[in-house]
Amino acid sequence: MYSVRLFCIRHSRGFETIYKGLEKFFLSLHPVLKGIGYNRLERPVAVVEKLSKGLLFDCKMCGQCVLSSTGMSCPMNCPKNIRNGPCGGVRDGGFCEVRPEMRCVWVEAWNGAKNMKNGLERIRIVQPPINRELRGSSSWLRVIREKGAMKDASKGQLDPAKSEMAQAFAKARKLEPAAVPLAREPEAALAEQSVQEQTSVHTSQSQTAGKAEQ
């Protein structure tokens, strides 16, 4: 909701503290979560995340949340999806170029960042383009998974194919690891893939059926 979104940005400092606290708490639970299985947790957590962040920040479930680096203003609400804003089209009074009735997401972001403890330091980080495969998945779990994997130094969990992005956007990788994820994604987190998976299951079933007939 637009008014709630603006409220959250005005209180960015408070949300920064809450986010930090929650992250610390859940990070301590990383071994437990790993035990339960991130794949099993994915769907239920994503539902809770979508409902709560949807209400508070108009979250679009990009799966790569960087709210702490954008003054608690969700960049996916920018009609140009800019992750390093604002663009050069901001209207007088700080309104959006594309949707003139809306405050510019990035004007709000910089104002929100100013009120935070580490906001201005973090909004200066160069954010990478997002991975569209991760849309709809839980960013909360991704943050814990990435930070947990960094702590574990469990190299086997990290996907070498993604390392160039992590090098090119090294600062973002360090401070917002979910924006440049390296850990292997649980199947349930790849929405597109799970659709393909269903199709492939279907095909293999029909193949088996074919074999049985033979």
Next chain:
Amino acid sequence: MIKVQSPEPYDPLSQVPLVPPKGHHSASKLERVLRKGLFAVTAELNPPDSADPRDVLKAAEPLVEVADAINATDASGANCHMSSMGICSLLSRAGQGSVFQISCRDRNRIAIQGDVLGVAAMGVGNVLCLSGDGVGVGDQPGAKAVFDFDAISLLRTLKTMRDEGVFLSGRKLTTPPKIFLGAAANPCIQPLEWRAERLAKKVQAGADFIQTNYIFDVDVFERFMENIRKEGLHKKVFILAGVGPLASAKAARWMRTNVPGIHIPDTVVDRLEAADNPGEEGKKLCIELVQKMRQIEGVAGVHIMAYRREHMVNEIIEASGVLDDRQ
């Protein structure tokens, strides 16, 4: 009309200076001029709605006399025209330096990384990374807006291609593009207090030069430059101030209402309104702006955008005297 390599077929290796001078990123004239400490001039070419190369060369004619590089816009204002890549390639054939503009609105990361290799192979030395106007303001508002990159993530990607010799995926390039990387700035538009910060982010992402949007409000721009100097940014990046001749008060009003990101103060509109010959007054105003920009510490050159008034560009630069030290 400027001359194209002839006779056909054109030899693509004839004019491609692939090796940049020592300490340079590219073989572009613009980079050489800026690194020498000379006051640089770039000019925007209005792309034709045509497939005839002569239309490009004709439009370039008044620009080549004075410009160190010619910017080929990439469907600016979300209006469809000949592509930036086509124009840059034609200018390369004609032996002219150009700036390949990339808007993130129309192409995704796969297309853009490939295009940059393409223009670099055509001998284009400069690339300007832009987020781009929304599709809604253009002639085809129903188009799909892509915005896979934004200007800053695009800059970092191209820097990675150039300096690390890899695509963003990590796949190796056999020959990286030797390009001088540019970005835009819009110093006179909200949020004024964060504009210098955003420029700093572009420098951090990899920008070597900056071309600003139109500046008609010198006071606001001076304050912006003060912030730039405070951060020492003018020593890390070459800043070219954007200027252009206005045709009339009516045109000025139309521009500031209909083109995103343009701020024209009332004093400028009033001055055009009061003039007997608004076209001449707009030109005079532009000459004054060029001269003022020259005086501002940290401004390395001007970028002239003369929409439908390209024929004035050489006269404006010559009258301003900013190139007098070139001879």
